[in-house]
Amino acid sequence: MTLRLVEFVVAGNEASDLLPVRSPALLRAHGARRGFWTVLDEGPVEQCLALLLEREDGEWVAHHVAADAGPENGRTEDGEALAHHDGWVYVFGSHFGSKAGPLRPRRAFVARFREDDAARGRLPLHVVRNRFRLHRAVNDALAAAPLTPLPPGERVRQRFIVETLARGTARAKSWVSRLAEDDLPLNVEAAAFTPAGTVLLGLRFPVTAEGEPILVEVAGVADMFGEHPGWPRALGAYALTGVTPAGTLTGFRAIAPTPDGGYAAVIGSIDAVGKGSVLLDDHPHGGEVTSRHVRFRHDVGPDARVAGKLVAELAPFHHVEGLAELDGRCYYVTDEDHRVALWLG
Numbered sequence: 001m002t003l004r005l006v007e008f009v010v011a012g013n014e015a016s017d018l019l020p021v022r023s024p025a026l027l028r029a030h031g032a033r034r035g036f037w038t039v040l041d042e043g044p045v046e047q048c049l050a051l052l053l054e055r056e057d058g059e060w061v062a063h064h065v066a067a068d069a070g071p072e073n074g075r076t077e078d079g080e081a082l083a084h085h086d087g088w089v090y091v092f093g094s095h096f097g098s099k100a101g102p103l104r105p106r107r108a109f110v111a112r113f114r115e116d117d118a119a120r121g122r123l124p125l126h127v128v129r130n131r132f133r134l135h136r137a138v139n140d141a142l143a144a145a146p147l148t149p150l151p152p153g154e155r156v157r158q159r160f161i162v163e164t165l166a167r168g169t170a171r172a173k174s175w176v177s178r179l180a181e182d183d184l185p186l187n188v189e190a191a192a193f194t195p196a197g198t199v200l201l202g203l204r205f206p207v208t209a210e211g212e213p214i215l216v217e218v219a220g221v222a223d224m225f226g227e228h229p230g231w232p233r234a235l236g237a238y239a240l241t242g243v244t245p246a247g248t249l250t251g252f253r254a255i256a257p258t259p260d261g262g263y264a265a266v267i268g269s270i271d272a273v274g275k276g277s278v279l280l281d282d283h284p285h286g287g288e289v290t291s292r293h294v295r296f297r298h299d300v301g302p303d304a305r306v307a308g309k310l311v312a313e314l315a316p317f318h319h320v321e322g323l324a325e326l327d328g329r330c331y332y333v334t335d336e337d338h339r340v341a342l343w344l345g
Helices: 024-029 115-119 133-144 154-170 174-178 278-282
Strands: 004-008 015-020 032-040 049-055 060-064 079-085 088-093 109-113 126-129 187-193 199-205 214-219 233-241 251-257 263-268 292-296 305-313 320-326 329-336 339-344
Touching: 004 060, 015 251, 015 329, 015 339, 024 032, 024 115, 032 079, 032 320, 032 329, 032 339, 049 339, 079 199, 088 187, 109 115, 133 174, 133 214, 133 233, 154 174, 154 278, 187 263, 214 251, 263 320
Parallel strands: 015 079, 015 320, 079 187, 187 251, 233 305, 251 320
Antiparallel strands: 004 339, 015 032, 032 049, 049 060, 079 088, 088 109, 109 126, 187 199, 199 214, 199 251, 214 233, 251 263, 263 292, 292 305, 320 329, 329 339
């Protein structure tokens, strides 16, 4: 596959995920014929939304979107996944921690906004921090599924789970009741809503004992934002089969719905090499893995497996963070230091 590179500098930060703009008003406001949302790594979510836009003359530009999360300003970090549902754009935090642990409550959030509002000035952003409620629901679903997750390794367990419990207990945090010493640390990297209104969360970690990526289906995400908020429920955990190279570990990096009712996805390494990852210290065969573009349908077998199909090898890329299939073309965004790289297929 031949790809064309378009580079941007957006707030000196790298990008995660790629979501097509659906709002005609937003495109008109920027004189654009198409565009994508992306979320920038590490900072508070209200400072990390950006648009990548193709103007009518074919020029690509980036626009850093000013947003306001009200009382939640400055209280989140590490937005990773974007998804459309019922007129809203949802942003999911990683629910993970730094590469050496521990888990960080600031990353356990979901936010949402209306696209049209981004055409009118500062974007109102509703943020809900779940204080490890989603962590608990997903871990319970993993324990109930007919899957065997890869054991995290003693160092990972100590850094991500035991240390998080110790810190929370020392600070008298109520969320410690939602963690258990045998939990798996979660790294949410991808999300896509189903027609039924549930969301498929793609995990970068954990993976199965066979090294395959895991999807978790969650209901009730929209209920978090209601007048009388509720909390999400995990309906099941599933393994994506047939797309992981032998002898490696692959996790989800991106998921996007396709017009035929299926899903496109990127799978790849469970963490970045050379950056002090405790996960890779315990599982080195999960690092030197190049990205793959795959497809699947949400057809779950009795063994909780979902069959995947390889679309394209994305070698030599190890760090594809988002994809979109739009108007017969493929678009990818890669995680680059201090820049945003959009690749056009």
